Amino acid sequence: MHESKSSGAKNIELALGSTLSRRSFLKILMMTGAAAALPSTGLLRSFSQEGPAFGRATFAGLGAYQTFRNACPRNCYDTCGIVSYVKDGVLEFVEGEPTSTYTDGGLCVKGYAYPRTVYSPDRIKYPMRQIGRGSGNWERISWEEALDAISGKILEIKEKDGSLLGMALTKYSGNFGITHYGVEGMLSSLGYTTRFVGTPCWPAGIDAQNYDMGNMWCNDPEDMVQAKYIIVWGANPAYCSVHSLKYIYEAKKRGAKVVVIDPVLTQTAVKGDEYWQVKPGSDGALALAMSRHLIDQGLVNRDWAAANGLGYDEYEAYIKANVTVEWGAEQAGLPVDVVKRVAEEFAAADPATIWIGYGMQRHVNGGVNVRAIDALVAMTGNVGKPGGGARYGHLFTWGFNYNAMVQAAPEGSVGYTGATGPKGEFDTGQGADATASYTDRTFNINKIGQEILDAQDPPVRLLWIANKNVVSQDFDKNKIVKAFEKVEMIVAVDLFFNPTVEQADIVLPTVTPFEDWTVNVSYWHYWLHLNEQAIKPLFETKSDIEIASALSAVLNAKQPGSCTFPQNIDAKEMMIKEFNDGIYQLFGITSWEDLRKGAAKAKLPSSASWSDLKFATPSGKYEFKSEIAQTNGHTALPEYKAGREAYAPLRLLTPHAKHGLHSQFQNLDWMHDLNPEPLVYVHPQTAGAKGIVDGDTVRVFNPTGEVRLKAQLTNNVPADTLLMYEAWFSAKNTFNVNLLVDDVSSDMGAYKTGSPGVAIHDQFADIEKVAA
């Protein structure tokens, strides 16, 4: 294999040997990592001997392919439309949806890896049973055996406890296709169960926007081109929303100024005009300081606040009494004159907008910090304007039937009798039966370990995990694994043998979007994408609703009437049943089949949210002062709230990565070519003090746990901060950031999503060099 080293760094080294510039070239162009060029062990590893032929390809001419419309459902701002090219039943390649001006004919590094996702040799192909969790001792079983074991457990629990509250579901964003809410539907169809509710992602900000405006509702991102001033505050679209960059670039081209506020000099930050390195969690203090300066300078749009706001005068009085620009700037770590200048520029620009990222609300004060930023946008009169707005997200286009989700409990089901709130941000209340005397038991999705440890009467006996890599993505991994020991049976539905599947008793193989029928919308842009079945499901894989249907058949055979989920479903018919006239009207289509020709965009009265300035708050106004917030235990005004006290010497940030969407995609061998291993990013000064040089193996540790990985030195991170991206797994590497992230809650989230969020970025750790 020695000669194959030439396929990478060695190759360039050899080639450059004949040039005068070789040394400077090597010095200047750091290789993306020698490991990226390591030889593979064989030809493109085939899916398996019996699998379809997926190997080297070339473009065979447009006439050679059948095309299908698909959508990327992986919890991303961009939620891209995909055109799939299929030849002889094989997904040969994918392209971006050309009829969507947002996707604009191109995908991202993750989306283009989809053919490898489908045909990866690592995919789970059959139901399997693990003898000893974490042992890797898997044996193939039939669907009949798997469903017999699971249905047996369900009936056993009902018999033992008199209810199914001992069966719990944790599910989140692995696939946001609308039919995938059939997982919740499956649980409902069995009776009253335990649900892990809420969202780890964005709940504090959702509540904040609900307190302020009555809903979370953002402008069309495509109207950012009209903005004269853009503050990207705690968002990194260069990694997490690559298709939004073109609108920011266009705004810049038309003369807009772009300021990026982030603890880290991100890839987005270097594309702006100005970057502010802020202390994590200081965003509220900074927004208050900017607001104070606007008040002092008479730059508040008082007419707007008087006409459209509630409680502005009280907010101003609070700021005058409690906030100085100097204090707020110091909290953020920024020079006073800079804060004043940008506040003035922002107020002078018309329209001006702030993109509020999800990262900045993952703090113990994250929700109230979002409220302070919302208020800054409102008091400059920028809410409700095309090109303006406090942009966070929206669920405006999600008005489907949730036909798969809404299932009745079997007759005679017994459940929980206490009060419960919403079951997540997508719970529109359509599934709730107000007349039912019982309901589901709800647990905090963000404290799965603690909730299972604490659960009694009944304990969690059977845990169903779908669309979620809990052990990789939930908080305090060690606690979760310990809690799982209490659970009698764990069933995971997944594509790959990930850290969650490692801890399961039974794994059920599921489908990629290309083997599925569903429909997708975004929480950022306003496009609607059909997802057609482009290829037959490989091996024995089934979609979530097909699994529910099969389980229903087995249960009803064993105990008639024990499950209401429809049997013998047709996946396409189930997709069609999610559409309604409201969706058709909103998107200006007459049938779902129109979407086979391309994507459809919502027909919006304005590109701006709240363009009629009729807010969904109790007062109908923008509520600088929210009584609901006060009732829910927060301050009525977006007052300053301190961040979390440090519990270790260095701040630990674990944001989203470039090469993965949470834990998905980064495990593929194609992705490893570009992103060969996880790293911790350390400021050179901090590293120097610890005797750490670039490439050293280090231990990062705190009271929650520790990880070992290589260090990369960079002044993109502040000296008091360590950064590692949120996920990276392979068979050879057990890296997991949630060995270091505890489950402390953020301030808000419970109001609209059922549980508070998690203070993911209020974490601390120390670092030391260890032997490689």
Added chain:
Amino acid sequence: MSKRYAFHVNMALCIGCDTCAMACKNQYHQEAGIVWRKVYPVSEAIYPHRDRAWMSLACNHCDNPPCLEGCPASAYTKRDDGVVVHHPDLCIGCQQCLHTCPFGVPQYNPHTKKAEKCSLCWERLDAGLQPACVQGCPTGALSLVDLNTFDDPSAIQFPPGFPHRPEVGPSTRFTLPEQPKIVRRES
């Protein structure tokens, strides 16, 4: 007059997202370890922030391609439109091209025992489509240009860090990255 196709790499727009590199694998399914387009980080000596400016490079489809000139098997040809094509059926796997290319473009595939490289998606060009990498670029940083008509005044042929080899005439053109005003924490 025929075209002279070239890549224009606008580093001011490039976010180093690797979409172009994966768009290529999506089209051709190269084995793990083989990547025809690579997105190289520009060193801090040139751009002061690590991993924040990038040079997306594949074959430069040179005017005087050394791979072609040095190939003992005549496995390389250059089309009228400038595309340098490698013909695997003629390649004998001698790796001469790996040594003669000043940019380290051809890669040896140990499985096929042949060299290989970016084809500028000539099959797609002939079908009236953009190269896969260009089609995929979400920011407009990577584009296909015709050097006979291309007149972007910001474009240069030899940016810092790219080997200065005018005699081989690499066709790729570059626009340099910009830097924001940076306000770092005082405490």
